[in-house]
Amino acid sequence: MKVCDYCHSAVLRTDAGLQAVGTIAEVPDDVSPLQLGVRGRDGARGFELIGRVRWRYADGAWNEWLALFDDGSTGWLSESSGHYMLLRQIDPAIIRSPIVEQMRGNYDILPGTQATIDGLDYWANDVKTVSCVASEGELPFNSLGLSARSVDLMAADEHCASIQKAKGELVEAYAGRYVTLAQIGATGLRAFEDWPMPAYRA
């Protein structure tokens, strides 16, 4: 899906070609240092932010930025109250945890529930019901009217993961690590009046 920068019309690319699916709400102005076009790197691989989804839940909101890597693969830079998670999609089948089944069956999930991914232990620290309120740029799915359940997981090191299930869709899972803007060498960040812009080494 691509959201037009000017008219906020959403254009969906399907097998039948391009199809206008509606008008997407403009992302409200927020004090995020990220914007479309920001570049960063994950180790040796560079990426550029090409899309954003804004999710809202009862007690807050956060951004998920679609990162297009130089090798053509994609990942997500999740931004929540100043914390950043750099995530890539993984196969939910490799997660050893009751969470996946609980998500499929729409059962309650308690914070503290354990999960093992690739031999590393994670614990659920945040469970919430979210809905997409706005988006911009390019996205790999139709964000219009999307609502989902989302579980964030933490580990004893910088690793983290996220398991989501949208209504009527399959369970999707993402794994990665917490990063700072300095660690990903972010460039092209938004400037704010009277705030010194950090100069990270790209």
Place this chain on the structure above:
Amino acid sequence: MTDAVTSPAPPSPPAPPPSSVRPVNCPNCGGTVNIRVAGTTVNVICEHCGSTLDATSPDLQVIAKADSALRRPQIALGSRAPLRGTTWEVVGYMERTDTEVSWGEYLLFNPYEGYAFLVDDGRRFSLGRLLDRLPKSGGLYGLAVDDTNFSPFGVPYGVQVTFVVGEFYWRVAVGEAVRETDYVTPGTMLACEDGQGERTWTRLDLLDWGEAESAFGIPNRRRNYDRPAPHEPSPYKARLFEAWVIGGIAAVTLFLVSGMAGSQQRIASANADVVLDGAEKTLVIKDVVLPPGNSRVAIDADASTLDNSWVDLDYSLTDQKTQDSVDSYGTAERYSGYDSDGSWSEGDPRPDVTLSSIPGGRYDLVVTLSAHKWTGASSYTPTASGDFFGGGGGQQSVPVTVTVDRGGIFGGNILLGLLVILAWPVIVLFQHLGFEKRRKAPITGSDDDDDSGDDE
């Protein structure tokens, strides 16, 4: 010619960067409320009327209406200052209590760094960041974060919000309660908060005295260590190390100097044979000369041939001019025998007597000696002993040598010097232990918590 017509317009200057602060009007009182973290802020407490506003609703719905004049935090909302290399802006302030003590917490924000907490316990400030990882178990009963071990401090306790103003990224409200558990290492606290189905871990680094005050331009707090914070490093620890090193050097120096200056000098010696169980014998050593000033006099007796017998020695050192005398006594003894554990022997056949501070002058030393046999040992064989001394069955006698030395430093003086030298290290040690005791003491209530920070 065409140049003049088609010259492009000068490039327009780039638009100035937007402000991160968005002023809006409080729907309750109409006052201006500055939203400093649009998009992330969830609740705003109007600094004019105290109403709680919902920043997630487009028109700032009033969640809780209030019309009370608010107290202002010591560091004003909107203040910016660098702390530990990052510029932070104060966006919110709340006060919390565990019902015994209260403290203030400033919510700090930087667009590129996220959030931090500046915790003010009324004495000192700590800078807190939320952890992005879970602690592992570490140490005996503690936790570890990035190779730093934290020990548990006290028991979990309830914490309640008592006052709040400004903006927050969660649904903050007066009365909001969490359960807190603290873990500490000198200089840093790890605070675990459980509440509303969520658990957070915050790492709090104690700031130096005056660090936050001078950054935000508020009066410096008065240094005192009466009620230390749980994660406060002992200010006496560095001094303690210093005091013991200096004390150790001084003590070694004392021993070296006393060893050099205190060499003894032999001034008299005499021998006597004392008959065992016979009459008392008197030995007079005349003309013991002591130099002007006070001297230490050591009288050593040597009766090393004693065997299951003892010699009583009475000394009297008399000034020839004034006839003042100093008396003392000693016992030379040696016992041995066999019992179920094998052979044994005890007693000192070479007793020393030390007289301190004897004024200069000419003295006579009168030694009265009497020797006695001991017959308590069952295995005692008198003939063997008799043969050894060659007494031929007659009266046995014991040879005794008495020597007089002067000089040397009296052990008591060295001890006194040591006490003086070690006084400082010991005082610092007790200061350190007292601090640690106060630091670990269960927190007790005090009525000056809210205003103790407002010096002058």
